Amino acid sequence: MRDAALTVEQLTVEVEGREILHSVNLETRVGETQVLFGPNGSGKTTLLMTIMGFPKYKVTRGKIVFRGRDITALPLDERARLGIGMSFQRPPVVRGVRMRDMVAACLRGREPEESINQLAEKANLTDFLGREMNYGFSGGEIKRSELMQLLAQKPTLTLIDEPESGVDLVNIALIGELINSLLEKDCPIPERRCMGLIITHTGHILDYINARTGYVMCDGVIGCEGDPREILATIREKGYQECISCFLRRRTTGG
Amino acid sequence: MVKAISSETHRDKAKAAASKRAAFGEDIDLGIYVSSVGGQPSEVEPSKLPAATKKRMLQAGVTVDDRSQRAGTFIQMDNAPVHSSVGQEGVEVMAVSQALQKYDWLSDYWWKAVAVDTDKYTANVELQQHNGYFIRTLPGYKTIYPIQACLYLAKARLAQNVHNVIIAEEGSELHIITGCTTASDEEAGLHLGVSEFYIKRGAKVTFTMIHNWNPEVAVRPRTGVIIEQNGLFLSNYVLMKPVRSLQMYPTARCVGENAVARFNSILTAGPGTSLDVGSRVILDARGAKTEIISRAITTGGSIVARGYIEGNAPDVKGHLECRGLILAGEGTIHAIPELKGTLEGIDLSHEAAVGKIAEEEVEYLMARGLTRSEATATIVRGFLRVDIEGLPPLLDAELKHAIEASEKDLM
Numbered sequence: 083m084r085d086a087a088l089t090v091e092q093l094t095v096e097v098e099g100r101e102i103l104h105s106v107n108l109e110t111r112v113g114e115t116q117v118l119f120g121p122n123g124s125g126k127t128t129l130l131m132t133i134m135g136f137p138k139y140k141v142t143r144g145k146i147v148f149r150g151r152d153i154t155a156l157p158l159d160e161r162a163r164l165g166i167g168m169s170f171q172r173p174p175v176v177r178g179v180r181m182r183d184m185v186a187a188c189l190r191g192r193e194p195e196e197s198i199n200q201l202a203e204k205a206n207l208t209d210f211l212g213r214e215m216n217y218g219f220s221g222g223e224i225k226r227s228e229l230m231q232l233l234a235q236k237p238t239l240t241l242i243d244e245p246e247s248g249v250d251l252v253n254i255a256l257i258g259e260l261i262n263s264l265l266e267k268d269c270p271i272p273e274r275r276c277m278g279l280i281i282t283h284t285g286h287i288l289d290y291i292n293a294r295t296g297y298v299m300c301d302g303v304i305g306c307e308g309d310p311r312e313i314l315a316t317i318r319e320k321g322y323q324e325c326i327s328c329f330l331r332r333r334t335t336g337g
Numbered sequence: 338m339v340k341a342i343s344s345e346t347h348r349d350k351a352k353a354a355a356s357k358r359a360a361f362g363e364d365i366d367l368g369i370y371v372s373s374v375g376g377q378p379s380e381v382e383p384s385k386l387p388a389a390t391k392k393r394m395l396q397a398g399v400t401v402d403d404r405s406q407r408a409g410t411f412i413q414m415d416n417a418p419v420h421s422s423v424g425q426e427g428v429e430v431m432a433v434s435q436a437l438q439k440y441d442w443l444s445d446y447w448w449k450a451v452a453v454d455t456d457k458y459t460a461n462v463e464l465q466q467h468n469g470y471f472i473r474t475l476p477g478y479k480t481i482y483p484i485q486a487c488l489y490l491a492k493a494r495l496a497q498n499v500h501n502v503i504i505a506e507e508g509s510e511l512h513i514i515t516g517c518t519t520a521s522d523e524e525a526g527l528h529l530g531v532s533e534f535y536i537k538r539g540a541k542v543t544f545t546m547i548h549n550w551n552p553e554v555a556v557r558p559r560t561g562v563i564i565e566q567n568g569l570f571l572s573n574y575v576l577m578k579p580v581r582s583l584q585m586y587p588t589a590r591c592v593g594e595n596a597v598a599r600f601n602s603i604l605t606a607g608p609g610t611s612l613d614v615g616s617r618v619i620l621d622a623r624g625a626k627t628e629i630i631s632r633a634i635t636t637g638g639s640i641v642a643r644g645y646i647e648g649n650a651p652d653v654k655g656h657l658e659c660r661g662l663i664l665a666g667e668g669t670i671h672a673i674p675e676l677k678g679t680l681e682g683i684d685l686s687h688e689a690a691v692g693k694i695a696e697e698e699v700e701y702l703m704a705r706g707l708t709r710s711e712a713t714a715t716i717v718r719g720f721l722r723v724d725i726e727g728l729p730p731l732l733d734a735e736l737k738h739a740i741e742a743s744e745k746d747l748m
Binding site for chain 2: 163231
């Protein structure tokens with residue numbers, strides 16, 4: 083078995099004085115993709131934002147170790163440069179900043195300007211390079227733009243928040259392709275270096291990408307862990323209510 | 338002084354308005370400035386100007402060494418025009434005093450786009466005029482390269498009173514870049530500049546003005562534009578350098594059908610700078626259009642960003658966009674967009690926003706690996722970038738360069 087590249091240990095997180103995550107544990111191995119299920123408000127986005135390092139998310143206990151280094155106190159931009167990237171569910175509009183400039187910034191001069199056009203073509207965003215970031219973008223355009231920036235940034239660990247939300251069927255296949263490209267799914271498993279942690283509420287994205295492990299998050303803790311498709315089948319059949327009941331039963335009985 | 342150019346009526350009106358305060362901006366005591374200066378050379382070869390002078394001019398977009406990409410050049414130092422030249426057929430560039438002697442008809446354009454009794458500053462320009470430039474394109478001629486005009490303030494405490502007239506005859510195209518600057522980084526001075534633009538049927542004028550004053554200079558430009566049928570006036574104003582006090586509210590009147598006026602302004606104010614800058618467009622003919630865009634950044638100074646569009650004819654359309662960014666706590670931006678419609682079937686709109694850089698945006702860029710200062714700089718650069726439709730690529734590049742060269746001062 084390969085080494086864990088991301089370890090989240092007993093992570094407790096507060097947002098604006100309210101505890102949202104309670105002692106969360108999670109481990110991602112090199113080359114592995116994991117999926118995080120959970121009802122709205124269960125803390126999935128908080129976990130991703132905390133791993134990314136947004137200052138609003140305060141770690142009160144526990145730690146985050148990335149590639150052998152404790153990054154719990156590391157600033158956001160340093161984590162990004164260390165190889166963590168995030169696809170936002172609802173990124174802010176940045177007026178005046180063009181998509182081309184943003185992709186160029188993600189490339190950090192590692193590749194020629196020409197690769198911007200290639201990436202845009204790949205994400206079907208060629209006509210968007212001159213547009214202001216996220217200004218007037220549709221749901222699908224936002225996701226493709228996020229993933230295109232990440233393809234330029236080339237993170238080792240990609241955190242993806244709800245890749246399918248607000249996306250139509252035409253777009254979701256392309257989004258699946260872009261995620262697979264980011265996570266090196268075209269590489270043989272032993273050669274993959276990239277990891278992914280993907281939040282999905284509906285699980286639709288699993289029709290397009292493979293993940294090794296699924297977690298269900300309820301009320302700020304990871305309630306269970308298992309085969310993502312099996313978890314999804316249960317959620318589809320019984321809804322999150324069943325997960326919550328199961329979780330409550332186990333918490334009451336100490337299981 | 339310019340002689341015999343004014344009718345008694347103009348002088349009488351000016352005298353009556355000699356103490357009339359301007360509608361906006363701090364009142365300036367004209368008495369503390371000297372009104373004339375002697376002993377200047379009547380003609381200089383621009384490339385032989387001192388290096389320091391050329392550098393100040395270049396910061397205002399005026400290039401004197403290599404003039405191959407200029408259709409003409411006019412330079413006035415203090416009160417005296419020192420150089421006029423033309424590099425293209427169909428274009429006239431000369432001191433306005435010379436033009437008044439050459440063309441009797443020029444009096445028909447004198448104080449027609451700007452009222453002589455607007456305020457004490459226009460009155461002062463009439464009563465103590467120190468020349469200015471006359472630029473004209475003949476019917477059907479189109480300039481490829483811009484004509485550059487430089488108004489240079491060298492003597493300390495001088496009041497420079499200029500009166501410019503720009504005429505684009507029917508079907509012509511004229512690009513002007515005006516750079517206003519001072520010799521010194523610190524000497525006080527006053528620049529009063531009246532500019533009257535006449536854009537005839539189907540003519541197009543782009544007017545790019547870069548100001549490079551110093552923290553002790555007060556500036557009161559007074560600009561009026563008259564645009565005839567299918568004419569276009571495009572103004573780009575850039576102020577990235579300190580000035581003590583600047584107030585202007587250029588007014589364009591679209592008097593012919595489908596006339597278009599567009600104003601883009603980029604303003605920055607550091608501590609000690611007070612700006613009151615707006616653009617006003619009166620849409621008086623069917624189908625006339627306007628767009629007024631301003632970007633204001635304060636790093637400690639005060640900015641009043643005004644805009645006014647008035648629709649008085651059917652099918653006119655106007656949009657006003659005014660955005661301000663406060664980069665330091667002590668700065669203020671007061672955006673005052675105004676719209677007035679006087680009949681049905683007009684389409685006028687505005688959007689205004691004033692704020693600091695959103696932390697959420699900075700963090701978004703930081704999540705892509707940019708440091709906080711890189712992220713802030715990227716957002717500020719984006720804020721200052723206005724896409725200008727209709728500007729020749731060369732001028733567009735020069736304008737962007739002028740902005741970029743000063744961006745770092747904001748950080």
